[in-house]
Amino acid sequence: MRTEADIVVIGAGIMGLAIAYHLASLGVAKVSVVDRSYLCGGASGRNGGGVRAQWSSEANVRLMQESIRICRDFASEMKINVWFRQGGYLFIVRTEEKRRALEASVKVQNACKLSTRMLTPKEAQEIVPELDTDGIVAASYNGDDGVVFPWPFVWGFAQAAQKRGVEIHTFTDVKGFEMERGEITGVVLDAVGKRGTKGVMKTRKVVNAAGAWSPEIAKMLGVELPNKPHRHEICSTEPLKPWLRPLVADLSDGLYFSQSTRGEIVGGIGQEHVPPGVNHDSSHAFLGRYARSLTRACPLLGRVKVLRQWSGCYDLTPDANPIVGPVDLVPNFFQASGFMGHGFMMAPIMGKKIAEQIVTGKDTELMSRWNLRRFKEGKLLSEAMIIG
Numbered sequence: 001m002r003t004e005a006d007i008v009v010i011g012a013g014i015m016g017l018a019i020a021y022h023l024a025s026l027g028v029a030k031v032s033v034v035d036r037s038y039l040c041g042g043a044s045g046r047n048g049g050g051v052r053a054q055w056s057s058e059a060n061v062r063l064m065q066e067s068i069r070i071c072r073d074f075a076s077e078m079k080i081n082v083w084f085r086q087g088g089y090l091f092i093v094r095t096e097e098k099r100r101a102l103e104a105s106v107k108v109q110n111a112c113k114l115s116t117r118m119l120t121p122k123e124a125q126e127i128v129p130e131l132d133t134d135g136i137v138a139a140s141y142n143g144d145d146g147v148v149f150p151w152p153f154v155w156g157f158a159q160a161a162q163k164r165g166v167e168i169h170t171f172t173d174v175k176g177f178e179m180e181r182g183e184i185t186g187v188v189l190d191a192v193g194k195r196g197t198k199g200v201m202k203t204r205k206v207v208n209a210a211g212a213w214s215p216e217i218a219k220m221l222g223v224e225l226p227n228k229p230h231r232h233e234i235c236s237t238e239p240l241k242p243w244l245r246p247l248v249a250d251l252s253d254g255l256y257f258s259q260s261t262r263g264e265i266v267g268g269i270g271q272e273h274v275p276p277g278v279n280h281d282s283s284h285a286f287l288g289r290y291a292r293s294l295t296r297a298c299p300l301l302g303r304v305k306v307l308r309q310w311s312g313c314y315d316l317t318p319d320a321n322p323i324v325g326p327v328d329l330v331p332n333f334f335q336a337s338g339f340m341g342h343g344f345m346m347a348p349i350m351g352k353k354i355a356e357q358i359v360t361g362k363d364t365e366l367m368s369r370w371n372l373r374r375f376k377e378g379k380l381l382s383e384a385m386i387i388g
């Protein structure tokens, strides 16, 4: 294990690993990734694996078009099966106001040459015959959207990064930084249990890809981040015969559910009044709310049994857009967090873009728009198609 790195990436979730992989691919010789947990210990191992290009902002639509292309080729390039199945996303809405917003988003998507269609409730039912159309006002559908199995996606990036010389230190907690004249010179590490790495990793460049914990890391350098962790719960049922092709998402209450390749119905729902803070507990309140909404959409599912329930953290920003790129206050400290409930699907493309910016030092229009400084400058952004 090296004690000196060209770049240290904090967080071995999908974002940190994708960045590390691309840094190494761009020729950075010594990249070290550190994580206080195991691979998949954070949100990257706890999510629903949904991947879609149906968004309201052109930037997100275009990014996700590229990301879906990467997902399609991932298995053959990384030599790992990620069970990517493109059954589409079916969004449903229950009010006229939401229908208008959905139509506006579909217009943006069509302008980006995405084949998304607005559907009547009856047309939505042709895609999911078990859907109860009562109360549904309209829907949108895109057959290119899909779902991956998150764990092999994480492992695939980890293995590919290691093959390119990246060192991954799991069970290694970042405790602080060594600084000289306002610049980072090392990352102070502590081993969690017997397997981690302890000591100082000398480096001059650090990427904060610690997801929900990224504000804690930034605080060690005197940087205040506006993103906050909020628990998001999810569950999976006993396996059923395959019957559900798309992931169904209800934009009125944040319900989403899809059927895994093993037949389980995997889904979650947004909850109101979730206090900020890292919390991985599971609640009865979630199960009740999810069950009510799920059986409203698909009454047939009232008879299915939930087998497993878990939770993770959404990494929420005030304007529903991520925080990426250099931090003005600390030279060579780069942000890669605030990816809300959609960082998994964005990592394949954002990992590449963030690595390119670090290596070339060049700002792009997207990267400057998503920089931390937008909060100081009052240039907040928006995104309407948020689930959960």
Ligand SMILES: Cc1cc2nc3c(=O)[nH]c(=O)nc-3n(C[C@H](O)[C@H](O)[C@H](O)COP(=O)(O)OP(=O)(O)OC[C@H]3O[C@@H](n4cnc5c(N)ncnc54)[C@H](O)[C@@H]3O)c2cc1C
Pocket: 010, 011, 012, 013, 014, 015, 016, 034, 035, 036, 037, 038, 040, 041, 042, 043, 044, 045, 046, 047, 048, 049, 050, 051, 172, 173, 174, 175, 209, 210, 211, 212, 213, 214, 217, 232, 233, 234, 268, 311, 312, 313, 314, 315, 336, 337, 339, 340, 341, 342, 343, 344, 345, 346
């Ligand atoms: C229930 C749920 C469902 C979701 N569904 C979807 C979905 O369908 N599609 C989608 O795209 N996204 C989804 N998301 C969001 C997605 O999972 C995240 O946006 C994404 O995984 C974030 O990846 P990350 O690498 O930034 O963070 P993480 O995977 O959380 O990784 C951060 C890592 O930093 C490490 N760390 C923290 N502090 C320290 C420290 N001091 N020292 C060292 N390491 C540290 C942690 O251990 C962790 O492994 C969902 C999230 C949840 C919780």
